[in-house]
Amino acid sequence: MTNQRFDTLDALRGLAMVWMTVFHLVYDLRYFKLVTQDVVRDPFWTWQRTLIVSLFLLCAGMGQAIATAQGQSWPRFWRRWTQVVGSALLVTAGSWLMFPDSFIYFGVLHGLALMLMVVRFTAHWGPWLWLLGGVAIGSKFIFENLLQTGPLVPWADAMNSMRWNWLGWISQKPVTEDYVPLFPWLGVMWWGAAAGAWLVKQQPDWLERPLPQALHALAGLGRWSLSYYLLHQPVLIALVGGVSWLLR
Structure with a gap:
């Protein structure tokens, strides 16, 4: 397989970006008190966020499996990884x-930078990634119960602290504007890598099929997802903040 991009995967990543933009638009409208939707607590919106992050990390996992199959060099991987870290x-x-308080x-x-390293080293593990992904996702709920009512209760404060809560094994969600810890999200990315490895071996035609013209814009957006991620919120905040100021 040549070292190439696949429009189908890029379009899925672009879809995640558009979906995220809609979510953040509503979030910003609420922040400036232009709408009343409770984006933080309403299950409709919290599930939206879960699905958006899941789609994004599934695509990232698939991308790593495909890059591994294509023989992507370590220098190229580290260049991209450095861009992610700098963006974080x-x-x-x-x-x-x-x-400043959240x-x-x-x-x-931040989570992606850490998970990229883990998945890069394990992308060739094939079907085992399905099992590892399930264990990673399940560990989040197991530790949550153990820290709330089980034998790990004395460790709850330590695991909930900023020093360790990046693991995701917590009993109380931290106060922060975005939180994507290693567990359970590594499991989602492992499942993406497992799916990507399977597609490369069993269904390469699915990756290589041409996109309908209407989806070309999504694929283009997916190719620039990191840049778009960095820029879309400042632009949205400026626009929504400007409208809020005009309506005073």
Whole structure:
């Protein structure tokens, strides 16, 4: 397999970006008190977030499996990884300026940077990734119960602290604008890698099939997902904030 991008996967990643933009638009409208939807607590919106992050990480896992099958070099991987880490640091800095009491210290890009390394080293494990993904997802709920009512209760404060809550084995969600810990989300990315490896071996035609013209824009967006992720929220905040100021 040549070292190429696949429009179908890029379009799925682009769909995640559009879906995320709609979610963040409503979030920003609520922040500026232009709508009343409770994006933080309403199950309709919290499930939206779960599905958006899941789709994004599934695509990331698939991408790593495909890159591994194509023989992507380590220098190329580390260049991309460095871009993700740098972008995560920018998110932390920007969120600290706007939300100093709930800044983002382990959001989707921070989690992605860590998970990319894990998945890169394990992408060739094939069907075992399905099992590992299930264990990773299940561990979140097991530890939550153990920390709330089980023998790990004395450890709850330590696991809930910023030092360890990036693992995701917590009994209380931290106060932060975005939180995508290692568990359970590594499991989702492992499932994406498992699906990607299966597609490469069993259904390569699905990846290579041409997209309908109407979906080309989504594929283009998916190719620039990192840049778009960094830029869309500042633009939305500026636009929504401007409208809020005009309506005063």
